[in-house]
Amino acid sequence: MHKTIVINTGPLIALVAGFGDLSILQKIYDKVIVPYEVTKEMLAKDTSSYDAKAFTQNKWLNKREKSIDIAPFLANTLDKGEASVIQTALNEHIETVCIDEAAGRRIARLNNLKVTGSLGITIASIKEGENIEIKEIIKNMKKRGIWVSDELKNKAIELAENAIKNRG
Incomplete structure (x- = not known):
């Protein structure tokens, strides 16, 4: 099991779209940190939306209650969500972040995350x-408006198939 991760808005929405809830995070992480700015983004939407409901129902998420100073x-x-994810990870010496957006991913890597x-x-x-079944998860994501490039889809399917083979 992985230890701790700081997660951005996009992946939270995509995971709910793919799985219907966020329980997958709890299965592989001991602690999932959601910066205050990400919580604000999640709740700025219609609170009856499928992703806002799933987000508010998960009491085990470590939702930060106040904003932090961002470099x-x-x-x-970056947008406030991505910037707060990276800043939180740097401040708290957390080595892994979950960001789907290319610019945020690039800057996180530049910060050795x-x-x-x-x-x-x-x-x-x-x-x-x-x-x-990763193909089903991707299909569910796309149905909910999550964009996944063909290149990323094919790479994810290949990695998932290899992971299954390596499990034995």
Whole structure:
């Protein structure tokens, strides 16, 4: 099991779209930190939406209750959610962040953070022994308006198939 991750809005929405809830996170992480700015983004939507409901129902998420100071470079380069995810990880010496957006992923790596995304979490779950059909998860994500490139879809399917083979 992985230890701690700081997660952004996009992956939270994508995971709910793919799985119907966020329980997959609890299966592979001891602690899932949601910065205050991400919580605000999640709740700024219609609170009756499927992803806002799933988000508010998960009491085990470590939802931060106040904003943090964000380095000017991060604040001027990324949206508040991504910037707060990276800043929280740096402040608390957490090595892994979950960001789906390319610019946020790139800047996280420049700050020596490990980066995963919603499909990376799905593949990690498969490696941990979860019985997941990744093609179905991607289909569900797309049905809910989550964009997944053909290249990413094909790579995720390949990695998932390899993970299943390597499990034995």
